[in-house]
Amino acid sequence: MPLARKDLLDLDDFSSDELMLLLETTSAMTEILSRPIRRVPTLRGKTIVNMFYEASTRTRSSFELAAKNLSADLVNVSASQSSVEKGESLIDTMRTLQALGADMLVMRHWEAGAPYLAASWLNASVINAGDGWHAHPSQALLDLYTVRRHLGTIEGIKLVIVGDILHSRVARSNLWGFGALGAQIVLCGPPTLLPATLLGAFGDPPWLSLSYDLDEALADADVVMMLRLQRERMAGGLLPSAREYSARFGLTGQRMRRARPNALIMHPGPMNQGVEITPELAYGAQAVIEEQVTNGVAVRMAIFYLLAGTAERLA
């Protein structure tokens, strides 16, 4: 069964069936990655452009490896080396990519919505690799995959997302993905980074709630997802200090005891150890943070594979 979409921009309009298709396909890709030779010819002759308007190590290399594992031709463009620096508009860059015959575009952009603009101008598939504060669907998919692998299901689990929810594309996409598959989600953070109106923005679903008390939020949690605290939040007047943030919202061994015994600890990275999470937890038995990175490659292979199937069918 192919994915009947040209683009992957967010998970907000994905059905549970579509999400399950992506997760099942990811399992198949994980199997490929366990082989001695981890390369298949599936996307031979396809050109994938990695276009990163914002710095990234893990997401970019993850997409790059995924493309190479599928034998696609990959072009890496970072905004600093491209004509973007010379003032070329996004639309003109898109026209150029179209003319060059790109089949897929992986785009990271600091502006929310930029990949949507690209998708509306390109015949190629556009994959959103993170747009501003808005969405990061491949991250959410790899989070779903990681949790499902450990807990067997998403349905009925309690997920706590902790930190700067307001500015987090990871949190937003995870809300859609985990919500669609039946998780209970608690958002936790200080009010300046977690406005109460956020619930309404997602339609006030019964599976979504909010807490300003991490200890309370962690009770019986199955999964704890810590977000990175950006240093600029202090300069921006949103927080008094990293110290106070850490005292109220940092994940410690003692706090973690309120969660279920084998609860998973996740982090999209990069971590501020000692601020949002202690090193002991980050590298402890409950952490699946490095596995998230590993699974990211398989998830992105699945995304490429499924979107390519659609493009071929359309051609």
Added chain:
Amino acid sequence: MNDNWLIQGARVIDPANNLDAARDVHVRDGRIAAIGESLSPADVPVIDAGGLVVAPGFVDLHCHLREPGFEYKETIASGTRAAVRGGFTTVCSMANTEPVVDTPATVAYILERARAAAAARVYPLAAVTQGLDGAQLVEMAALAAAGAVAFSDDGMPVADARMMRHALEYSLLVGKPIVNHCEDPALAHGGVMHEGLTSLRLGLRGTPAEAEETMVARDALLARRTGAHVHIAHVSTQGSVEIIRAAKRQGIRITAEVTPHHLTLTDALVAKSPQTEVGAALGYDTRTKVNPPLRTKADVEALIEGLNDGTLNAIATDHAPHSTTDKLCEYSEAASGISCLETAFSQVYQLARDGRVPLATLLSKLTCEPSRAFGLPTGTLRVGAPADVAILDLAAAWTVDPRTFASKGKNTPIAGATLPGKVAMTFVDGRLLHAADGYGVFDESGVSDESAVRGEAGQGGTR
């Protein structure tokens, strides 16, 4: 061009003179000669306006004609052509041109260009501060003498409260209003849309309603202190309406305008999918980007209430034409503004059709009330006044197609929408400068005079 007419059998609505009745209108030498029942002057072309509404030509207190400096976005010629197509016979042009309208020479330039090329009457505003820098007042006396009807740094707020105080005080010298675009820059913090559910969902930086409201409150208090007249541009929030209402009750000299888009659209539109060349894009339609931003349903309701109870004096378009490339980019990068002159009447007529605002109230907000707010002589069908007239077909519906706009700005978020009420014809100084397709002019013998009239109207050209 002919400036003698008999407009026959119309429902004449002239809020300035409390008239709403079936009447004939006789125009002679470009002026209203008579309004009465069964007029029959000799030898004038007759317009059969049975079933149509005749109103004073509309008065727009707030539009951007972009000339000088941004002629690629709009010119005085194209903007005023758009105006008469929308029923507007008087437009007040904003000062954020290049150069900024902060010297008498620039005012004179605009008036000269208007004399040469404008279809509608153009009344320029001048800036409040030199170069819109917020730091030094313009020469208000010299600018008023040159023809500036009000002062505004529109596009930018007068952010410094002390500067605003002095601008208001100094304006007492010339008796013209200070028009402020109310937006506290610190609270707005680079927001690109209304801060609310949609901005949170889309991950776009929002501008809270309070960015506008705190400055409206500040300006009301400063108007109270100084006794000067402050006019609040493009009111967009419920809180602003409440503050202005309370200020008026206190007798503060405050007037206010509201745009057709803030009266009819909400921020939810930013997340709506426009059709594009490749397929449906998912929201982030830059044509919805406007400053102040589209707000919520509750704000829309409060603005309608403000129109009905007199808190808001005028419907102004904030016509802000942009070139296609100004809008073809990331949402945050896109220029703010909506090309509004050609859709304004039909947008707000929806409110009358739906029984939300009485038609006479709506027309007063488009005619005599804005004229009164800025002390303009227009917006009335008083006998002897220049015959600036809009003929409206309330029964007609039409589909917004920006490609047909006379404005160079094709930027409207309601492209493709079907709207009720059509501006059938527009006269300035008794000259027919706009006749929509299908609205002809017939002389007494019943022979169509349409082609001759169309030919002239198509030139734009006068006034």
